Amino acid sequence: MPAPTSDLASFAIALAEELPGSWTTEHHTHAQYPDQFDRAQHVWDMNLVAHAIAEHVLGQDAALTRDDGTRLYVVARPRHGEEFLIGAIAPSGIPAEAFRTVREPDGIAVPDDPVQAAADITVDLLPRYDKALAQVHDNAARLATTPAPELVVITLTGRDFHVSKPERADAVQVLLANGCVFDKDQGAFVLPGGDTAAQSEAIQNTAAQLSRLGVGLTVQPSRTTPALDTAPATAPPRTTAPAARTR
Structure with a gap:
């Protein structure tokens, strides 16, 4: 059994060897906070991994790619020295609308033990990823003959979610009924982040209520600076970056 390691690059290599199938690894370091979004913006997660990306300066990450194209994103878990976060990376080349109504295969925390981590990924994350991917492909196949509905976009910004304002009044009422507050300055609704659950x-x-109205909903991460209480002593400067790919 491989010995546990706290080094992200070494952990990713050991993890790739333990996962079923043939995997390759890539390791990247980030000089500035915005640099981490080049790959992180495609992570298919709105839970542990998404919040770590939005709120913390990660410094480095690793990506594992299986020979069938399945990709995993690996980072050290902030504030948990003996754990890593593993998330699935969304497939590319698929219309954003195909991801509507599909539950993200949220990532998981794994121990600093490649054997146990591989087992957790195999029985938990990968089956949920395969199920979500099948639903996305099924949706994409129907898009060619189905007109796209109005699309509401939710963007993770720090701890809050910013929600684009829909044109339909009944869709607006759905947002209000679920705790969204309209911010006139931003021209968007805000879902406060005090309670992530x-x-x-x-x-x-x-999402369910908008779907019944024929209105789509998609979620995307945002390139923002981390929350003040989670940033390092010298926070990276704010930069303007292109919008992330929506899903």
Whole structure:
């Protein structure tokens, strides 16, 4: 059994050897906070991994790629010295609307033990990823003959979710009923982030209710600076970056 290691690059290599199938690894370091979003913006997660990306300066990450194209994102878990976070990377080349109503295969925390981490990924994350991917491909196949509905975009910004204002009044009422507050300065609704569990439930309820109205909903991460209480002593400067790919 490989010995546990706290080095991200070494952990990723050891993890790739333990996972079923043939995997390759890439390790990247980030000179500035915005640099981490080049790959992180495609992570298919709105839970542990998404919040770590939005709120912390990660410094480095690793990506594992299986020979069938499946990709995993690996970072050290902030404030947990003996754990890593593993998230699935969304497939590319698929219309954003195909991801509507599909539950993200949220990532998991794994121990600093490649054997146990591989087992957790194999029985938990990968089956949920395969299920979500099948649903996305099924949606994409129907898009060619189905007109795209109005799309509401939710963006993770720090701890809050910013929600684009829909054109339809009944869709607006759905947002209000699920705790969203309209911010006139931004021209968008805000779902406060004081309770992440409540946030997740509100988003799921909103998605289901909007779907019944024929209105789509997609979630995307945002390139923002981390929250002040999670940033390092010298925070990176704020930069303007291109919008992340929506899903």
